[in-house]
Amino acid sequence: MRKLKKDDQVIVITGKDKGKRGAIQRVLDNGRLLVAGVNVIKKHTKANPQLGVQGGIVEREASIEVSNVAIYNPKTNKADRVGFKDQDGKKVRVYKSSGDVIGA
DSSP states (O other): OOSSOTTOEEEEOSSTTTTOEEEEEEEOTTSEEEETTSSEEEEEEOOBTTTTBOOEEEEEEOOEEGGGEEEEETTTTEEEOEEEEEETTEEEEEETTTOOBTTO
């Protein structure tokens, strides 16, 4: 079971986007994440008329290292760590600071 999953609200704890918040769009295999509105880059794309792709400068999110983000706890409005607890025979994710179940 992973500590961070798709659609989790995370907050950036280090780097140029420190303090920004967003939802995880995709979890990549190499320990990186795509987070909405975070680490936005400008990509120069070439036009492809056969596919109907217009050329120009496109802004999109680049991946960010998983160690540079922390899960966002809405009760405390702060970054938090993820722990695991056994609840009714199921392994659930919990906030370390409060012990509340994530996503409940």
